[in-house]
Amino acid sequence: MELIADILLVTGALGAGFYCFVLARRLTRFTDLERGVGGAVAVLSAQVDDLSKTLAQARASAGTSSDSLAELTQRAEDAARRLELLVASLHDLPEAPQSSRTPESEPEPAPRTEPDEAPSGPVFSRRQRTGTEG
Structure with a gap:
């Protein structure tokens, strides 16, 4: 009986040694830098x-x-x-008189009405030119 126990003990030790050898090789490959x-x-x-x-x-x-x-x-x-x-x-500049126009051919400008308060809309607006454009 002791002989069988010794054989099983040696076989287990060899199996554990082989397992450790395989595990060491795998770990070496696992940590390989390349x-x-x-x-x-x-x-x-x-x-x-x-x-x-x-x-x-x-x-x-x-x-x-x-x-x-x-x-x-x-x-x-x-x-x-x-x-x-x-x-x-x-x-704010006054309009410059043009020499090619005669006073008779120039239409009268429409009277402008200034508002009492400053407009709340845009600061600048377009003015319509009076007379013909040339």
Whole structure:
């Protein structure tokens, strides 16, 4: 009986040793940097680093573009204000007489009525020219 127990014990020990040998080989292949999961992890880590660098560059570029756009918007608003003042000052100028017209051929302008209050609508409106355009 002891002989059978010893044979079973040796067989179990050899089986466990063979199992450990197979497991060690699989683990070595698993962590191999070129073909196994270790290689995949190394590649993914390099890709994450590249993406982080690209994201940092994109953020810097977006910040620069945002600053430039804000500056251009401010310049455009300033130019629009100046243009509004120029157009408003043109409305205040008297119309220059034209030498080709005679006083008899010029129609009388319609009387303008000025509102008591400032209009709540647009600041500028088109005026209709009187007379013929040439």
